[in-house]
Amino acid sequence: MGDLPPGFRFYPTEEELVSFYLQNKLEGRREDLNRVMDRVIPVLYIYEYNPWDLPQFSGEACHGDPEQWFFFIPRQESEARGGRPRRLTTTGYWKATGSPSFVYSSNSNRAIGLKRTMVFYNGRAPHGNKTEWKMNEYKAIEAHHADQNQSLIASSSSNTPSAPTLRQEFSLCRVYKKSKCLRAFDRRPLGVEIMSNPSLNLNQTAAAHEGAGHQGQGSTSHRRNPLMGSDQRTNSSSPESSSSGDHHGPQPPSQPAGETGTLPMFIDNEALWDLEQLMINNNWL
Structure with a gap:
């Protein structure tokens, strides 16, 4: 992957991130595929690092990318015990912004994932200073409860979606730095x-x-x-x-x-x- 010619970039859609990368990571059935995916999207507990330190840990396909970096985040122990995730770093914290939204399959029009957007603040809450660093966190919807989840989604409003059953073992995040110019990821659609x-x-x-x-x-x-x-x-x-x-x-x-x-x-x-x-x-x- 390090020998890719100029112009080639890792440029996934949200659907591809959830339906292929996150789903296959959660299933873990193919060891060969897992090894390849770990080179593209590494597993990293990102809250141990400040956002500006994360690009150096990105996958081979994102080395040198000035716009965005992708990581699998393992479930925290506090989440496993039913608590809330801790999104604190040594210098600040990640804070959710806006309402969660769904990621849909283009084949079935079913919701396959849930996306949250977060912003990094320097300092300690609630007096932190907002930075230009942002993150999209994706979690897969539990396939075994698909019918129940779709009923919850259908009954919810577009602004306040009901919480479906989510896979918690791993989430997938996209870290990027907000800039005044449009990024290629945003320009695609x-x-x-x-x-x-x-x-x-x-x-x-x-x-x-x-x-x-x-x-x-x-x-x-x-x-x-x-x-x-x-x-x-x-x-x-x-x-x-x-x-x-x-x-x-x-x-x-x-x-x-x-x-x-x-x-x-x-x-x-x-x-x-x-x-x-x-x-x-x-x-x-």
Whole structure:
């Protein structure tokens, strides 16, 4: 795994994390598979370390990854005795934020796991200082009580899901550092729909371009990329939206894509940012 060429990354979806990695870790039936998974997602009691120390213990597939790191967390003794988990480190603590949410199977639409998001605070509760370090913790739903669990899930609201029976032997966590720029993990299921100004059609754009060489004012108008004057709408292509839970659901466009003067396009957020930089560098704005 250490010889992977540049550009190859460990890039799992939430469903893959729960249905394949966590489920196989819990079952433990294949020793050869367990050895491979331990190289990809190591077993680590992460609360013995501060979050900024965790990247050095990440699996081979995440070595050098500046965005996210994955670990299996064994059940604590306090949890085994029916108590609450201790999420304290030497310098701070992890605090849950928001409400738990479910991870669903794309094949059966059944809930297969439960996700909690946590933030790391420096200091001691309740006076700690919030940091940019975050974590998603995943636990698998007990398959032997699937029908009962699905009934609980169906009867619960989307904001306050009822607690199904969970497998406690291991949980899987994704540790990441919140930054001002979008991370690749969050960009995966997210696209940006760009709708052009309805008053500007393709013929007008072409005419402005042709007249640019004859009029100074026309030169200014054709340099303005029509994409940048359009409305932007986020569109999630996956029910899970993203693992960090920061994105909202899809929003329908205000106009059908087939109307005159409308240019529906779906591009990656990073590509949009690159486009803006390119236009600035070349004085197109």
